[in-house]
Amino acid sequence: xxxxxxxxxxxxxxxxxxxxxxxxxxxxxxxxxxxxxxxxxxxxxxxxxxxxxxxxxxxxxxxxxxxxxxxxxxxxxxxxxxxxxxxxxxxxxxxxxxxxxxxxxxxxxxxxxxxxxxxxxxxxxxxxxxxxxxxxxxxxxxxxxxxxxxxxxxxxxxxxxxxxxxxxxxxxxxxxxxxxxxxxxxxxxxxxxxxxxxxxxxxxxxxxxxxxxxxxxxxxxxxxxxxxxxxxxxxxxxxxxxxxxxxxxxxxxxxxxxxxxxxxxxxxxxxxxxxx
Amino acid sequence: xxxxxxxxxxxxxxxxxxxxxxxxxxxxxxxxxxxxxxxxxxxxxxxxxxxxxxxxxxxxxxxxxxxxxxxxxxxxxxxxxxxxxxxxxxxxxxxxxxxxxxxxxxxxxxxxxxxxxxxxxxxxxxxxxxxxxxxxxxxxxxxxxxxxxxxxxxxxxxxxxxxxxxxxxxxxxxxxxxxxxxxxxxxxxxxxxxxxxxxxxxxxxxxxxxxxxxxxxxxxxxxxxxxxxxxxxxxxxxxxxxxxxxxxxxxxxxxxxxxxxxxxxxxxxxxxxxxxxxxxxxxxxxxxxxxxxxxxxxxxxxxxxxxxxxxxxx
Numbered sequence: 001x002x003x004x005x006x007x008x009x010x011x012x013x014x015x016x017x018x019x020x021x022x023x024x025x026x027x028x029x030x031x032x033x034x035x036x037x038x039x040x041x042x043x044x045x046x047x048x049x050x051x052x053x054x055x056x057x058x059x060x061x062x063x064x065x066x067x068x069x070x071x072x073x074x075x076x077x078x079x080x081x082x083x084x085x086x087x088x089x090x091x092x093x094x095x096x097x098x099x100x101x102x103x104x105x106x107x108x109x110x111x112x113x114x115x116x117x118x119x120x121x122x123x124x125x126x127x128x129x130x131x132x133x134x135x136x137x138x139x140x141x142x143x144x145x146x147x148x149x150x151x152x153x154x155x156x157x158x159x160x161x162x163x164x165x166x167x168x169x170x171x172x173x174x175x176x177x178x179x180x181x182x183x184x185x186x187x188x189x190x191x192x193x194x195x196x197x198x199x200x201x202x203x204x205x206x207x208x209x210x211x212x213x214x215x216x217x218x219x220x221x222x223x224x225x226x227x228x229x230x231x232x233x234x235x236x237x238x239x240x241x242x243x244x245x246x247x248x249x250x251x252x253x254x255x256x257x258x259x260x261x262x263x264x265x266x267x268x269x270x271x272x273x274x275x276x
Numbered sequence: 277x278x279x280x281x282x283x284x285x286x287x288x289x290x291x292x293x294x295x296x297x298x299x300x301x302x303x304x305x306x307x308x309x310x311x312x313x314x315x316x317x318x319x320x321x322x323x324x325x326x327x328x329x330x331x332x333x334x335x336x337x338x339x340x341x342x343x344x345x346x347x348x349x350x351x352x353x354x355x356x357x358x359x360x361x362x363x364x365x366x367x368x369x370x371x372x373x374x375x376x377x378x379x380x381x382x383x384x385x386x387x388x389x390x391x392x393x394x395x396x397x398x399x400x401x402x403x404x405x406x407x408x409x410x411x412x413x414x415x416x417x418x419x420x421x422x423x424x425x426x427x428x429x430x431x432x433x434x435x436x437x438x439x440x441x442x443x444x445x446x447x448x449x450x451x452x453x454x455x456x457x458x459x460x461x462x463x464x465x466x467x468x469x470x471x472x473x474x475x476x477x478x479x480x481x482x483x484x485x486x487x488x489x490x491x492x493x494x495x496x497x498x499x500x501x502x503x504x505x506x507x508x509x510x511x512x513x514x515x516x517x518x519x520x521x522x523x524x525x526x527x528x529x530x531x532x533x534x535x536x537x538x539x540x541x542x543x544x545x546x547x548x549x550x551x552x553x554x555x556x557x558x559x560x561x562x563x564x565x566x567x568x569x570x571x572x573x574x575x576x577x578x579x580x581x582x583x584x585x586x587x588x589x590x
Contacts, residue, residue: 027517028585029526033568034411035485035519112407112565115481122485122566132410132417136570207407 035122076185078153110207172252186263189224284359286310362464489514490584
């Protein structure tokens, strides 16, 4: 589908060979039940490689905390007006897991309504965030990427960058119910890449909650660092039914938020500059 | 005495199911009921174990007579109700077959001296497929209950709910099998009809995942439900899970993506000109959003697992 020589050129020999090891659960025709397709993942990784490697110069820190197998949840901060951070984490996980793991980003429920994007996202493993889909993915041993802040995370003004919006409890509830670890993720650099000038709340294109107006027509070439923290076992000492208790869930979500904020603070403290 | 009454006996599925039941030593007799006259059902095997009756299930008297004469004489223990209108026509007669016959069969079976079990063949079409619903469909998934739905959908939902409502209230043991679309000719498959054209139009920008089922798997599931005693609702998934574009490719057709709003008039014109069955309005949801049945319950309780690929020929 995608020319091998071009993929090799874009990815580099090492990454190209690395991605050749990629496999997905095949429901019979090269796709999993939700539409994920390994060829599309490889092709997209190749197309996005220049942006990932040379434009944003993405680096992964604490990648030893990424689980090599089994169900888990990556809980990350959300930033940058348009959700480039999701793509960068996705590519970072692909690059730092052996064999490469496709992280399954959980997107908003309006995504399936978007022509072309819905199909592309489905081939890359993005799933709309309904409970049924998420439960299925966890029970299938997949690695999920959830932004517990939700859309408010990318919708906040530039002046409030790296100040997390309150975490919703869905990820914590899932972690407790399905006995899976949560890996906190802090993305530093995406916040400055595309600041939001304003947002038009009256417009809801394809069901989106608002229409963002970015300050720049394209993202700025900030250096993006993805920090992975140690796994949190929110379910430890709790029965699965504890996931029904709102106070337990909000306490667990607060633990995750504290861990993500810690990674952000540490990342901001140690970086030399926004573009370097 | 273990007799089985099968409605919809002259459909391709009904015939295959009857052949399996005849071969099953645990089944003593099969009472097959169809709309066609006996001399027009050559594919039913000639055996003493099988008795075929032509009955019009849209007539209450026919159903009553069937159950309290022939079915009682044969000691029928299980009803497999698989008769439904396969074409997309609408009207009262269609509704009587799809819904009222189900309601009456169930009601009469509850006070029947020998009938103990009711197996209802339902459809995955009863589930709501939409952008905000899970792609992976469990038995608790919302149903497509809305007045704006075409009768084809409404009838299927109403019949399904009619049977489900009796669970736990009836002395009958009831199983509802919500099957994936059986992909074969003459079984009422919308997708099969859709793929008969050399050029298949699909909505621009959308390529959802579909699930299709080989007739053999549907028959296996019904057979398991007949011989078992599992009660409740079961999703019966097919083995083929693939994108719409791939289904078109597998069928050897050419896909042409056009803006979604054009598809209803395009396929309306095709239906008008060629008398085909595919109606885009019935399929618009699943041509945009994926819907895959979760068959875990059927696997755990019924022992059903899909094992046959569909045939793309013909």
